Amino acid sequence: MREAIVTGGGISGLCCAVKLAEAGVRVKLIAPYPSERSQSVMAAGGINGVLSKPEQGDSVNCHIEDTLKGGNYLAGKEAVTGLCQQAEEIIKYLEKIGTVFTVDSEGSLVKRAFGGQSYKRTYFCGASTGKQIVSALVMEVRRFEVKGMIERHFWTFFHSALIRGEKCYGALVYNERTDKVEAIYADFLVMATGGQNSLFGKTTGSALCDGYAAGQLFLQGVELKNLEFIQYHPTTLETCQKRMLISEAVRGEGGRLFYVENGKRIYFMEEIYGPKGNLMTRDVVSREIDKIVKSGKEVFLDISFMGEKEIRHRIPEVSDLCMKYRGIDISRESIPVAPSVHFFMGGLAVHLNHETNIRNLFAVGECASIYHGANRLGGNSLLAAMYSGMVAAKEIESRDFEQETVDFSDTEAKANLGLKKMKDTKSQFPVMYIRDMLADTMGQNLGIVRNEEAMKKGLSDLDYYLSICDRLSFDSSVSMYTNYSLKAILTLAKATLLCALYRNESRGAHFRSDFPDIDDAFAFATIIANDEGQFKIRMDKEHSYEN
Amino acid sequence: MKIKILRQTLPNTEPYWEGFDVDVNKDMTIAGVLDHINYNDDIIDDTGKKTSRIRWECSCLQGMCGSCAMVINGIPALACETMIRDLKGKEITIRPLQKFPVIYDLVVDRSIIYENLKKINMFIGEYIPVENKKPKKREKELEHQYEVAKCLKCGLCLEVCPNYVNGNNFFGALFANDCYLVSSRNQSKLTEIIQGYEEHFGKTCSKAFSCMDVCPMHIPTLASMAKMNRYY
Ligand SMILES: Cc1cc2nc3c(=O)[nH]c(=O)nc-3n(C[C@H](O)[C@H](O)[C@H](O)COP(=O)(O)OP(=O)(O)OC[C@H]3O[C@@H](n4cnc5c(N)ncnc54)[C@H](O)[C@@H]3O)c2cc1C
Numbered sequence: 194m195r196e197a198i199v200t201g202g203g204i205s206g207l208c209c210a211v212k213l214a215e216a217g218v219r220v221k222l223i224a225p226y227p228s229e230r231s232q233s234v235m236a237a238g239g240i241n242g243v244l245s246k247p248e249q250g251d252s253v254n255c256h257i258e259d260t261l262k263g264g265n266y267l268a269g270k271e272a273v274t275g276l277c278q279q280a281e282e283i284i285k286y287l288e289k290i291g292t293v294f295t296v297d298s299e300g301s302l303v304k305r306a307f308g309g310q311s312y313k314r315t316y317f318c319g320a321s322t323g324k325q326i327v328s329a330l331v332m333e334v335r336r337f338e339v340k341g342m343i344e345r346h347f348w349t350f351f352h353s354a355l356i357r358g359e360k361c362y363g364a365l366v367y368n369e370r371t372d373k374v375e376a377i378y379a380d381f382l383v384m385a386t387g388g389q390n391s392l393f394g395k396t397t398g399s400a401l402c403d404g405y406a407a408g409q410l411f412l413q414g415v416e417l418k419n420l421e422f423i424q425y426h427p428t429t430l431e432t433c434q435k436r437m438l439i440s441e442a443v444r445g446e447g448g449r450l451f452y453v454e455n456g457k458r459i460y461f462m463e464e465i466y467g468p469k470g471n472l473m474t475r476d477v478v479s480r481e482i483d484k485i486v487k488s489g490k491e492v493f494l495d496i497s498f499m500g501e502k503e504i505r506h507r508i509p510e511v512s513d514l515c516m517k518y519r520g521i522d523i524s525r526e527s528i529p530v531a532p533s534v535h536f537f538m539g540g541l542a543v544h545l546n547h548e549t550n551i552r553n554l555f556a557v558g559e560c561a562s563i564y565h566g567a568n569r570l571g572g573n574s575l576l577a578a579m580y581s582g583m584v585a586a587k588e589i590e591s592r593d594f595e596q597e598t599v600d601f602s603d604t605e606a607k608a609n610l611g612l613k614k615m616k617d618t619k620s621q622f623p624v625m626y627i628r629d630m631l632a633d634t635m636g637q638n639l640g641i642v643r644n645e646e647a648m649k650k651g652l653s654d655l656d657y658y659l660s661i662c663d664r665l666s667f668d669s670s671v672s673m674y675t676n677y678s679l680k681a682i683l684t685l686a687k688a689t690l691l692c693a694l695y696r697n698e699s700r701g702a703h704f705r706s707d708f709p710d711i712d713d714a715f716a717f718a719t720i721i722a723n724d725e726g727q728f729k730i731r732m733d734k735e736h737s738y739e740n
Numbered sequence: 741m742k743i744k745i746l747r748q749t750l751p752n753t754e755p756y757w758e759g760f761d762v763d764v765n766k767d768m769t770i771a772g773v774l775d776h777i778n779y780n781d782d783i784i785d786d787t788g789k790k791t792s793r794i795r796w797e798c799s800c801l802q803g804m805c806g807s808c809a810m811v812i813n814g815i816p817a818l819a820c821e822t823m824i825r826d827l828k829g830k831e832i833t834i835r836p837l838q839k840f841p842v843i844y845d846l847v848v849d850r851s852i853i854y855e856n857l858k859k860i861n862m863f864i865g866e867y868i869p870v871e872n873k874k875p876k877k878r879e880k881e882l883e884h885q886y887e888v889a890k891c892l893k894c895g896l897c898l899e900v901c902p903n904y905v906n907g908n909n910f911f912g913a914l915f916a917n918d919c920y921l922v923s924s925r926n927q928s929k930l931t932e933i934i935q936g937y938e939e940h941f942g943k944t945c946s947k948a949f950s951c952m953d954v955c956p957m958h959i960p961t962l963a964s965m966a967k968m969n970r971y972y
C-alpha cells in the first residue's frame with residue numbers, strides 16, 4: 194500500500210489527508226499540536242465560490258478574472274481556473290461533511306462582499322468559518338483514523354526531508370517526547386505548514402506558523418517563489434499581546450475608513466477611489482492607511498451606523514473582540530486601525546499538480562505559492578487550502594507505485610548528533626534574542642513601502658545573525674525545535690529580502706518607493722534557488738511552474 | 741504585582757512554585773504577562789535569581805484556539821482572555837491544568853481527549869440530519885450545531901468537572917457536545933452514539949454544570965444534554 198506523510202494539521206493538511214485516505218493511500222499526519230490549534234481556525238470571514246445561484250452578473254469566469262487581477266496577473270491562468278471552477282464542489286463537500294454554514298430562512302447559503310471582488314461570493318459560517326471547517330474535517334480524519342488509514346502524530350516537528358538525487362523518500366521528524374530525530378519513510382511527502390509569520394514576530398496569525406519548513410527545504414534544494422509578496426491586512430487593532438485582525442467583513446458590511454482633520458472626518462478611500470473605495474484590494478488600502486499613519490494621524494474604521502442589533506447579528510466577533518481587549522463599543526465608537534502582516538503569497542514553488550522541483554515532494558495550503566500572484570483576495574485562501582489538498586491527493590493517487598528503498602539511517606544519526614552538539618554550544622546570544630531581532634529588522638526594513646537602502650540594511654543584519662547562528666548557545670528554556678529551527682528561518686528571511694531587492698518595480702503587495710511604477714520586465718514570478726549555498730534568483734519567464 | 745507560577749522542568753520531575761515581580765497594567769491579559777516575563781535576555785525571579793523562560797503553549801493569542809488553557813487564581817481559563825482587571829487580590833497564581841500529564845511548566849498533554857473521541861467513533865461520515873419540518877426548529881437546531889462545533893478541545897471543561905478524573909471512563913462535557921453534533925447530523929449513528937453517551941457521560945454526570953461556566957466558547961452543554969436525553 195502506498196504511504197504518504199502530511200506535515201501540518203491546518204485545513205490544507207486535513208483535506209489532503211482525508212482525500213489520500215479515501216483514495217487508499219495510508220497517511221501519517223504530522224503536527225506538534227491538534228488541528229484546533231492551527232491558524233486555520235482563525236479564519237473568520239469566509240470562503241469564495243460562485244455557486245448555482247450567484248449574484249446577478251457573477252460567474253466562475255468573473256471569479257477567475259478577479260483573482261488574476263487582484264494578484265496583478267502574476268498567477269497562472271490555468272491554476273486559477275482550476276481553483277475557481279472547483280469552488281462550488283468544495284463548498285458542497287464541506288457542507289456534506291458537517292460544516293455549519295450560515296443559511297437564510299429557505300436554507301440557502303448566505304454570501305457577503307469581500308475586497309477586490311466584483312460580486313458577493315464569500316460564503317461563511319457565522320463568525321468562525323475556518324473553525325467550522327476544521328471541526329468538520331477533524332471528524333473526517335477521525336473516520337479514517339479508526340479504520341487505520343490515517344495515523345496522527347502529535348508532539349512531532351518537521352526536521353528535514355529525506356532527499357536523494359532530486360527525489361524525496363520521506364522525512365526526519367523531531368519527537369519532543371523522546372527528544373530524538375526519527376526517520377519516517379514514505380512514498381510521498383506533503384508539506385502543509387502554513388505561512389512564515391515568525392519572520393515578522395507577531396502577526397495577525399498563529400505563532401505556530403514559523404516558515405521553518407520552507408527555509409529548511411530551500412536549504413535542501415527546493416525552489417521558493419514570490420517571497421517578496423507579503424500581504425498586510427489593512428485593518429488591525431493594537432492590543433497588549435498582538436495586533437488583532439478586524440475582519441474585512443466590517444468593510445464588506447459597509448464599514449468606512451476615515452481620519453480626522455480640522456475636526457472633520459475625511460473618508461479618504463471614498464475620496465480617492467469612489468463609493469467602493471473602502472473595499473479596494475488589501476494592498477491598496479494598506480498603503481493608503483500607511484501613508485496617513487506615517488503623517489502622524491490616526492485612522493479609524495466606522496461601522497457604528499449599522500446599529501447595535503445588526504452589529505450583534507452580522508459581526509458579533511468584531512464587537513466582542515473590540516470590547517474585550519480594548520473596551521471599545523463599536524456601535525458607538527470607531528475602531529482605531531493600522532495595517533499588519535497577515536498572509537504570505539510566496540512560499541514553496543509548486544507545479545499545477547502541487548509537486549515541487551523535487552519528485553514526490555508536494556506542498557499545499559499557505560506554504561505553497563501558486564494562486565494568489567502579487568496579492569491575495571480575502572476568502573480565496575481557504576478555497577486554495579482545500580483545493581490544493583485535493584489536487585495533491587489526486588496526483589498522488591494517480592502515480593504509479595515506485596517501489597524503491599533508500600537507507601537514510603546515516604542521515605538520521607547525523608541529525609541526532611547535530612542536536613546533541615547544539616546542546617553543547619556556548620555564546621552570549623540566546624536563540625530568542627535573535628528571533629526578536631529578526632522580527633525587528635524585517636518589520637523595519639521590509640514594510641509596506643520598501644527601498645533599496647533599507648533592504649540592504651536588513652540583509653546585512655541577517656548576514657550577521659546567520660554568521661553567529663551556528664555558534665549560539667543552546668537555549669534550554671525554549672524547546673529543542675525553537676533552537677534548531679533558527680537557521681532555516683533566518684535563511685528564509687534572507688531569501689525574502691533578496692527577492693524583494695531583485696524586483697525593481699512596484700506590483701501588488703510589493704511597493705518600492707525607489708521604483709514606484711509597474712514594469713513589464715518583472716511581469717513574472719520570482720524564483721529563488723539555493724545552488725550549493727549560492728542564492729540564485731530568476732524571473733520565471735518560461736512559466737515553468739505555472740502553465 | 742506578584743505572579744506565582746507552578747513550574748516543572750520535565751515530565752518526571754517535581755513541580756515547584758516560582759515567583760516573579762511584574763509591572764502590569766489592568767488591560768494586560770495573563771498571556772501578555774507571561775510574554776512580558778519571557779521577553780528579556782535574562783529572566784529574573786522575585787529572589788533576584790536568574791531562571792529559565794516560562795514554557796507555555798500559545799498559537800492564536802486571541803481566544804480562538806484553546807492552546808493556553810491553564811489555571812489562574814484557581815479558575816481554569818485561557819491565558820489570552822484573562823484580563824488583569826478582572827482578577828482580584830494582590831497576587832496571581834498560575835498553574836498547569838491538573839487533569840493532564842505535565843510536559844513542562846504550563847504545557848500539558850491533552851492527547852487523551854482525542855483518544856477517547858476515537859474510541860466511540862466520533863465522526864459524522866454521512867450527512868443524514870434528523871428531519872425537522874418546521875423552519876424555526878430547523879434554524880434552532882443549526883444554531884446549536886454551530887455553537888457546539890466551536891468547541892476548542894481545550895480541556896477546561898474537564899479540568900473543572902467534579903466527575904472527570906483522568907479520562908479512563910468518564911469523558912466529560914466536550915464529549916457530550918460532540919455526541920449531540922454527530923447524532924443530529926447523522927441519524928444512522930444515533931444508536932451507537934447514544935450507547936457511548938450513556939456509558940461515558942450520561943450515567944456519571946452529576947450535573948454540577950461548572951463546565952458551562954468555564955467554557956471559553958460558552959457552549960450550552962445543558963442544551964446538548966437535553967437533546968441527547970430526548971433521543972433516548
Ligand atoms: C486572523 C486571520 C483570518 C483569516 N481569515 C481568512 C478568511 O476569512 N478567508 C480566507 O480564505 N482566509 C483567511 N485567512 C487565511 C487562512 O486562514 C490561511 O491561509 C489558511 O488557513 C492556511 O491553512 P494551512 O492549512 O495552509 O495552514 P495552517 O492552518 O496555518 O496550519 C499549519 C499547520 O502546520 C503545522 N506546522 C507548522 N510548522 C510545522 C513544523 N515545523 N512541523 C510540523 N508541523 C508544523 C502547524 O502546527 C499547523 O498545524 C485568515 C488568516 C488569519 C491569520
